Amino acid sequence: MMAASVKVIELGFVQEAESWRLRSLQFPSKTGGRPAWLGEAGVPGPEAVQCGLCGKPLAFLLQVYAPCTGSFHRTIFIFCCRDPQCHHGAERRCFKVFRNQLPRKNDTYSYGPPPDSPPPASEDSISFQLKCGLRLCRVCGCLGPKTCSKCHKVNYCSRIHQLMDWKLQHKHLCNESFDAQGVQVAVHGFLFPEYEIVTEPEETDSDDDSTGMELDTLTSEDTSSCIESSLDELKLDENELSAMAKQETKEDKIFNSFKKRISSEPEQVLRYCKGGDPLWLSLQHIPEKDDIPKCACGAKRMFEFQVMPQLLNHLKVDSLEESIDWGILAVYTCAANCNAEKHYVEEFLWKQDVPGNTM
Ligand SMILES: [Zn+2]
Ligand SMILES: [Zn+2]
Ligand SMILES: [Zn+2]
Ligand SMILES: [Zn+2]
Structure with missing residues (x-):
């Protein structure tokens, strides 16, 4: 491979x-x-x-x-x-x-x-029957083992979908002369x-190395300004803060890398x-x-x-x-x-x- x-x-x-x-x-x-x-x-x-x-x-x-x-x-x-x-x-x-x-x-x-x-x-038109004869739900197109008990012409996967179709359309159509294949299906x-x-x-550019970026190569320069400005308020010790800032920056970096990678075909x-x-x-x-x-x-x-x-x-x-x-x-x-x-x-x-x- x-x-x-x-x-x-x-x-x-x-x-x-x-x-x-x-x-x-x-x-x-x-x-x-x-x-x-x-x-x-x-x-x-x-x-x-x-x-x-x-x-x-x-x-x-x-x-x-x-x-x-x-x-x-x-x-x-x-x-x-x-x-x-x-x-x-x-x-x-x-x-x-x-x-x-x-x-x-x-x-x-x-x-x-x-x-x-x-x-x-x-x-x-949309077919609600597979070649093999199995019928599909008129709403979602998945298998429809439930049949309308009155006309036996339409099928549903569930009672939820039967009700959905009944309210929108089927209550007006359900009778013996109803042509299930000829009637435009309702928009549910x-x-x-x-x-x-x-x-x-x-298509990838030659400078595409950025996508295989090293997440651990961030330097303290990347983060120092942000640390200084927030030191007092947060009352965290410098190590903790540095770790946090580094984490944030890694997160930004992976998101920026994501954006860059899809930017040519957004x-x-x-x-x-x-x-x-x-x-x-x-x-x-x-x-x-x-x-x-x-x-x-x-x-x-x-x-x-x-x-x-x-x-x-x-x-x-x-x-x-x-x-x-x-x-x-x-x-x-x-x-x-x-x-x-x-x-x-x-x-x-x-x-x-x-x-x-x-x-
Ligand atoms: Zn397997
Ligand atoms: Zn369904
Ligand atoms: Zn019916
Ligand atoms: Zn759910």
């Missing part, structure tokens, strides 16, 4: 795309909308796609199509809770990550490349706005570098080796990609009150890339909050 320093980093950007390009047949990387499931076997059910804190159904956040040696098709999916109350500090139980893979020869997709033109208009306000994620390699929402290192924005809450649990197969997990705070700008979650928030979402996946062909393997996400936001 190559050393981390020479790994190419792929940057991801959001881009408007025609809806058909974001469906399963096209193997998209995308954010928002409903998940474009890859394999149909083992799609996680409602009990797997629920918030570890409040228990409500999670919303689809994004998926990254990332084939690798041994996996012709391979997609990583991230879900997150819509309730801002679940997103405090470094809390990560409100996120779920799944990995799924398919060989080139499979029952769902053609062996050749995906079609490069839109399907007939009649097939372009549950999904995030849908965009394609396109990637391009990061719109990046994703950094993909399998087996590389995350770009942290703070010294606080960086995982130790033991903080990253092993995969269920027993292999260790390695870093694969990180979601950047810039993605929040596209999610329409801003409000004057608290909202969904993060600094870095670092995704770690099975280093052995163990079999995920008949099921969706849960992977691991580490959340680093923006410094000062920890509550």
Whole structure:
């Protein structure tokens, strides 16, 4: 394996795309909308796609199509809770990550490349049924084992989503002549706005040494003025103060280094570098080796990609009150890339909050 320093980093950007390009047949990387499931076997059910804190159904956040040696098709999916109350500090139980893979020869997709033109208009509407027959929730696009008991034509993952759809639309439509496929689905306000994620390699300057900066090389000059001005008020001894100032400056330095690294492409929402290192924005809450649990197969997990705070700008979650928030979402996946062909393997996400936001 190559050393981390020479790994190419792929940057991801959001881009408007025609809806058909974001469906399963096209193997998209995308954010928002409903998940474009890859394999149909083992799609996680409602009990797997629920918030570890409040228990409500999670919303689809994004998926990254990332084939690798041994996996012709391979997609990583991230879900997150819509309730801002679940997103405090470094809390990560409100996120779920799944990995799924398919060989080139499979029952769902053609062996050749995906079609490069839109399907007939009649097939372009959102489908709430997988090819294999399983029905999906009309609100969130996850498995929908619950059927409307009156018309038996629409499905939901949960009672919460059934009620959501009932109030907005279904109570007006629910009868025998209702055409579930022909009716435009209601806008429930549950999904995030849908965009394609396109990637391009990061261009690095020759003076990029700053990113591999030495955190311990700060001199006392860096900190002396700040120490003098605050000595009297704080009544701390000089050593203590020096240590504090040094800590602060390290923190500033890593944040400045983060900003510098993304300054050439400030719109990046994703950094993909399998087996590389995350770009942290703070010294606080960086995982130790033991903080990253092993995969269920027993292999260790390695870093694969990180979601950047810039993605929040596209999610329409801003409000004057608290909202969904993060600094870095670092995704770690099975280093052995163990079999995920008949099921969706849960992977691991580490959340680093923006410094000062920890509550
Ligand atoms: Zn929640
Ligand atoms: Zn649902
Ligand atoms: Zn009904
Ligand atoms: Zn594994």
